[in-house]
Amino acid sequence: METRATFFGAPIGELGWFASLLMGAAVGFAAFFLATFLGIVGIMFYNTAFHATVNYALSYLRGGLVAGFVTLIAAWGYLGRLWVKRVWGKR
Numbered sequence: 207m208e209t210r211a212t213f214f215g216a217p218i219g220e221l222g223w224f225a226s227l228l229m230g231a232a233v234g235f236a237a238f239f240l241a242t243f244l245g246i247v248g249i250m251f252y253n254t255a256f257h258a259t260v261n262y263a264l265s266y267l268r269g270g271l272v273a274g275f276v277t278l279i280a281a282w283g284y285l286g287r288l289w290v291k292r293v294w295g296k297r
Contacts, residue, residue, distance in 0.1 A: 234278025
């Protein structure tokens with residue numbers, strides 16, 4: 207029984223290598239921007255509640271950058287594994 211990988215109905219298991227790279231990069235960018243946004247909002251609430259002066263650049267460095275890279279590597283690993291299984295599975 208063959209199962210195909212889908213994401214909200216889109217067949218991600220059928221992507222080529224370039225499309226897999228682009229999709230992985232898009233997911234990494236989305237994770238970067240989401241983590242940065244949440245970091246900025248979290249620092250804003252922290253600064254307001256405790257009258258602190260935490261630098262907003264930490265949301266980029268400690269939140270967005272780390273989350274973006276981790277998600278990028280995980281997405282490329284997953285999509286790359288799907289691509290290799292599809293290409294080498296036909297032999």
